Amino acid sequence: MNKDIRRLTLILLFTPFALWIVLLIVIPHIGMFILSMREKVAPRVFEYGFGNYIEFANEPIYWNTLLRTGSMSLLVTAIALIIGFPVAYYIAKIAGNRTKGALFLICLIPLWVSDLIRAFGWILLLRETGVVSSSLQWLGLVDGPIEFLYNDVTVIMGLVYTVILFMIVPLVSTLDGMDNAMIEAGYNLGGNGFTVLRRIIVPYAMPGIVAGCIVVFMLTAGSYLTPILLGGKNSSWFTEQIYNQFITRYNWESGAAFGFLLLAFTSLVVWLGLKLSGQTLSSTVARS
Amino acid sequence: MLINKASAPFLAGYRLFIVAFFIFLAAPLLAAGTFAFNDSLFPALPWRGFTLDWFFNDTEPKLGMFHDRRLLRGLYYSFVIASIVALLSVFVGTCNAFLFVRCSFPWKNFFYIVMVVPLVIPGVILGISILALASNLANSVENSIGWDLGFLRPGILLVVLGQFSFITTITSLVIAARLKKFDQTMEEAAYNLGAGRARVLATITLPYLRPALIGAGIVAFLVSFENFNTTLFLVGSEAPLTITMYDRMVKVGSTPVLNAVSFFLMVGSALLALISVLVQRDPKSG
Numbered sequence: 001m002n003k004d005i006r007r008l009t010l011i012l013l014f015t016p017f018a019l020w021i022v023l024l025i026v027i028p029h030i031g032m033f034i035l036s037m038r039e040k041v042a043p044r045v046f047e048y049g050f051g052n053y054i055e056f057a058n059e060p061i062y063w064n065t066l067l068r069t070g071s072m073s074l075l076v077t078a079i080a081l082i083i084g085f086p087v088a089y090y091i092a093k094i095a096g097n098r099t100k101g102a103l104f105l106i107c108l109i110p111l112w113v114s115d116l117i118r119a120f121g122w123i124l125l126l127r128e129t130g131v132v133s134s135s136l137q138w139l140g141l142v143d144g145p146i147e148f149l150y151n152d153v154t155v156i157m158g159l160v161y162t163v164i165l166f167m168i169v170p171l172v173s174t175l176d177g178m179d180n181a182m183i184e185a186g187y188n189l190g191g192n193g194f195t196v197l198r199r200i201i202v203p204y205a206m207p208g209i210v211a212g213c214i215v216v217f218m219l220t221a222g223s224y225l226t227p228i229l230l231g232g233k234n235s236s237w238f239t240e241q242i243y244n245q246f247i248t249r250y251n252w253e254s255g256a257a258f259g260f261l262l263l264a265f266t267s268l269v270v271w272l273g274l275k276l277s278g279q280t281l282s283s284t285v286a287r288s
Numbered sequence: 289m290l291i292n293k294a295s296a297p298f299l300a301g302y303r304l305f306i307v308a309f310f311i312f313l314a315a316p317l318l319a320a321g322t323f324a325f326n327d328s329l330f331p332a333l334p335w336r337g338f339t340l341d342w343f344f345n346d347t348e349p350k351l352g353m354f355h356d357r358r359l360l361r362g363l364y365y366s367f368v369i370a371s372i373v374a375l376l377s378v379f380v381g382t383c384n385a386f387l388f389v390r391c392s393f394p395w396k397n398f399f400y401i402v403m404v405v406p407l408v409i410p411g412v413i414l415g416i417s418i419l420a421l422a423s424n425l426a427n428s429v430e431n432s433i434g435w436d437l438g439f440l441r442p443g444i445l446l447v448v449l450g451q452f453s454f455i456t457t458i459t460s461l462v463i464a465a466r467l468k469k470f471d472q473t474m475e476e477a478a479y480n481l482g483a484g485r486a487r488v489l490a491t492i493t494l495p496y497l498r499p500a501l502i503g504a505g506i507v508a509f510l511v512s513f514e515n516f517n518t519t520l521f522l523v524g525s526e527a528p529l530t531i532t533m534y535d536r537m538v539k540v541g542s543t544p545v546l547n548a549v550s551f552f553l554m555v556g557s558a559l560l561a562l563i564s565v566l567v568q569r570d571p572k573s574g
Contacts, residue, residue, distance in 0.1 A: 005485075009391070010387075010391050010393060012383075013383050013384075013386050013387040013391060014387060014391075014393070016379075016380045016383045016384070017380070017383065017384050017387055017399075017403070020380055020452075020453070020456055021402055021403070024406075024418065024449060024452070024453040025405070025406055025409075025453060027421060028414075028417035028418045028420070028421040029417050031417065031420055031421040031424060032413075032416065032417040032420055032421075035420050035424075083309065086302070086305060086306075087306060087309050090302065090306050094302075103310075105561075105565070106310060106313070107313070108561065109317075109557075109558060109561065112510050112514070112557035112558070112560070112561050113317060113514070113550075113553070113554050113557060114513075114514035114516065114530055114553065115514065115516060116514075116516055116530050116533055116534060116537075117317070117320050117550040117553060117554065118316050118317070118320075119316075120316075120320050120533075120537065120542070120546065120547075120550060121315070121316025121317055121318075121319045121320035121550075122316045122319075123542070124316075124319040124320060124323060124331050124332070124542075124547075125315060125316060125319045129330070129332045130332060131319060131332070131333055134332070134333045134334075135333075161312070161313075161316070214408060215407075215408065218408045218409075218410060221410060222409075222410020222411055222412055222413070222517065223517070224411075224412055224516070224517050224520070225516055225517070225534070229537075239410070239412045239517075242412055242413075242416065243412070243520070243521075246416055246419075246521065247521070252420060255416060256416065256417075256420060259412070259413045259416050259417070262410060262412075262413060263409065263410070263413050266410065270408070
């Protein structure tokens with residue numbers, strides 16, 4: 001009797017999970033893969049093969065964009081880690097109890113503001129008629145208006161801004177769980193600040209670092225708004241190519257192939273990162 | 289702590305860095321919010337005096353956001369979509385939390401990773417994969433039996449499904465985290481006192497989970513409200529607010545009415561975030 005109830009509960013709880021994963025994740029992705037293997041040879045006549053992928057490989061502009069997106073995303077991830085780690089350490093270990101909660105909350109507030117509004121704010125600050133340019137002119141530091149938008153530095157800065165909170169939050173929660181005595185012990189054993197950081201704090205925070213890096217990398221590589229709005233027409237971001245194939249050119253087959261390539265590429269990078277750092281997906285992302 | 293060992297100049301530099309970081313965080317939000325009150329046709333300096341026209345004025349060229357039909361319609365659709373997504377994802381998230389915290393079944397770790405994966409799939413790809421599947425389905429039904437299944441074309445249903453597909457991971461993680469901390473002897477005590485399963489769930493377990501349920505609902509609502517990437521591909525004629533704003537930004541050029549909307553949304557999300565923090569801190573239910 002009891003065993004039957006348990007089995008029934010399991011089935012009832014598993015059904016929504018299975019429906020969600022199978023109908024909204026697995027089947028759409030299989031469908032997208034099949035779509036990407038299809039080529040239109042005549043109206044309503046299709047041929048299956050690797051044509052869309054071959055087209056991608058033959059067109060340097062496509063794979064250059066993918067490589068550019070990947071390398072810029074890695075750069076953004078590295079910058080976010082370098083800036084985010086000291087901030088997280090300050091919040092978790094140095095700030096007093098009351099300041100800590102307040103700082104953490106301030107860190108979270110931009111999280112709830114849409115990407116769109118954040119990018120809009122940067123546009124107002126950085127464009128030719130924007131706040132920074134007019135302030136510099138008013139101070140007499142420059143003669144004419146300066147355009148800060150539409151270059152790679154601005155795109156990278158905007159992306160770091162958009163994603164850095166996803167680096168800070170898991171770092172704060174891992175560092176929070178660290179016993180201060182461990183740091184004390186490191187000093188008592190004669191380590192200096194750098195040794196303690198390298199041998200004690202960083203290894204302890206590794207799951208948080210990896211979790212933050214994975215989320216930040218995936219979000220950056222998949223971002224659309226920030227590169228388009230801050231980088232303008234020449235931002236050459238891969239998601240923009242996908243959008244162009246799908247919506248502008250109505251070429252769903254090659255759009256699906258591009259989508260699949262982005263997914264495969266980002267998964268490969270994440271897998272490599274996990275292997276190199278000796279972590280697993282469940283020990284990092286799932287925990288934060 | 290590290291603080292005791294560091295030299296004073298180092299610490300001062302560290303503090304300065306933290307202050308600079310928070311200025312960096314706040315700057316674009318301040319810019320987006322402040323120009324909503326500038327009495328000018330462009331969201332730029334110089335400052336021409338304080339006005340509330342961009343919220344309440346009812347004539348062109350300074351049409352305020354509360355009189356702008358298209359923005360209000362976008363706000364309405366965003367609200368409807370976010371509410372449905374929040375309810376659905378909290379429901380499935382609760383089921384998932386019980387499934388992974390309470391039940392044991394083969395391949396559990398594997399399924400747990402599967403549950404986390406939607407969060408790291410780029411939103412653009414979720415959007416196109418669901419769009420492609422729904423359209424193929426609609427096309428094949430139309431070609432074989434001639435029914436036009438309009439609900440499978442881009443529109444509210446697809447937007448809801450697309451957002452639901454990854455927001456459910458967030459709600460599942462939030463609710464599971466709280467369920468893990470639950471002391472199961474409380475349920476056993478209730479069983480020993482003669483309560484049935486449904487009664488224990490309704491009077492002991494769910495009230496304990498309530499802060500997490502509300503918190504997860506608010507998070508789901510906000511994430512849905514601000515989502516752009518997934519929505520962009522699935523949107524039909526009922527455009528939610530972020531899409532309407534983006535269209536206007538790109539096609540018409542920005543006017544301070546967009547700042548007014550930004551200000552309105554920032555205040556709204558800050559209030560909701562505050563509520564979720566307060567609810568989860570409530571000592572009586574903790």
